[in-house]
Amino acid sequence: MEDKILGQLLELTKAFNERGIKPVICGGLGIYLTFHQRQKELPLRTTNDIDLMFTRSQVREPVRRNAIAEIITGQLNYIVREGGKYFQFEKGEQQYLDILTQPVEGVEIEGFRAKLVKSRLHGYVTPEACFVEEDLKTIKLSDIFPNGKKAADLEMSVPSLTNQLILKLFAFEDKHEGPRKDDVLVQAHAFDIYVIATLANANDYREGQQFLTRHSDSRVIEKAKKIVLDRFSSVDGAGWQHVLGAFGFYPNLNIEQKREKLGQAARRLARWFSVSSRT
Numbered sequence: 001m002e003d004k005i006l007g008q009l010l011e012l013t014k015a016f017n018e019r020g021i022k023p024v025i026c027g028g029l030g031i032y033l034t035f036h037q038r039q040k041e042l043p044l045r046t047t048n049d050i051d052l053m054f055t056r057s058q059v060r061e062p063v064r065r066n067a068i069a070e071i072i073t074g075q076l077n078y079i080v081r082e083g084g085k086y087f088q089f090e091k092g093e094q095q096y097l098d099i100l101t102q103p104v105e106g107v108e109i110e111g112f113r114a115k116l117v118k119s120r121l122h123g124y125v126t127p128e129a130c131f132v133e134e135d136l137k138t139i140k141l142s143d144i145f146p147n148g149k150k151a152a153d154l155e156m157s158v159p160s161l162t163n164q165l166i167l168k169l170f171a172f173e174d175k176h177e178g179p180r181k182d183d184v185l186v187q188a189h190a191f192d193i194y195v196i197a198t199l200a201n202a203n204d205y206r207e208g209q210q211f212l213t214r215h216s217d218s219r220v221i222e223k224a225k226k227i228v229l230d231r232f233s234s235v236d237g238a239g240w241q242h243v244l245g246a247f248g249f250y251p252n253l254n255i256e257q258k259r260e261k262l263g264q265a266a267r268r269l270a271r272w273f274s275v276s277s278r279t
């Protein structure tokens with residue numbers, strides 16, 4: 001992972017912690033942070049932006065929303081990216097920040113944007129993040145940085161692996177076909193799903209089963225299961241085929257060895273969501 005984005009993360013976390021807030025990091029960076037101690041088992045992809053998820057408890061109160069807007073656009077001097085509509089920001093040399101949010105009662109929504117602070121800070125409404133506050137994992141930044149002194153006592157959060165899988169499954173489906181189709185992004189999302197399915201351990205799986213049992217009647221969970229069944233239950237499914245075509249996917253292995261890796265991931269993911277594996 002590039003030092004630049006880790007420095008950006010450190011700066012962001014420090015500013016939020018000073019206001020008593022742990023930033024919730026999603027996307028590729030969230031997966032990197034989750035597995036940073038296990039990455040020798042599988043090289044993790046790099047990312048050049050931070051996906052910052054706001055939870056209901058963080059932005060329920062207007063005073064807190066205004067404080068967060070001040071952190072981002074005032075203290076840290078982020079500016080709105082061209083066409084970003086107050087939910088995509090940048091600063092300096094290619095430092096990008098995308099704002100996501102759970103649906104929050106009482107916040108005006110226009111299209112896909114929740115107007116957290118009008119004309120200053122919006123969030124991309126992410127309905128599939130409805131359970132993202134459950135089982136959040138605290139990450140100490142001193143464990144990430146080689147020299148932990150700079151990051152002493154700084155903490156941020158990442159979603160549970162089941163929530164990360166749900167977010168990635170929905171993101172994959174969004175970019176797989178239709179008007180928002182994007183072959184580059186869909187491959188990145190599929191690779192992230194492979195990483196989670198491969199590096200998750202038995203405790204992660206057990207926690208996931210408890211989570212899915214609690215929400216067995218959720219439409220979000222049902223849709224996630226359908227995406228797994230349709231796209232990831234077979235090595236020949238669209239999801240794993242995108243991983244197979246990724247340049248960094250075990251370049252030293254032959255095609256049959258790669259397919260075996262994907263078959264293992266397919267079976268683990270199908271078991272996780274209790275759907276039938278076709279491998």
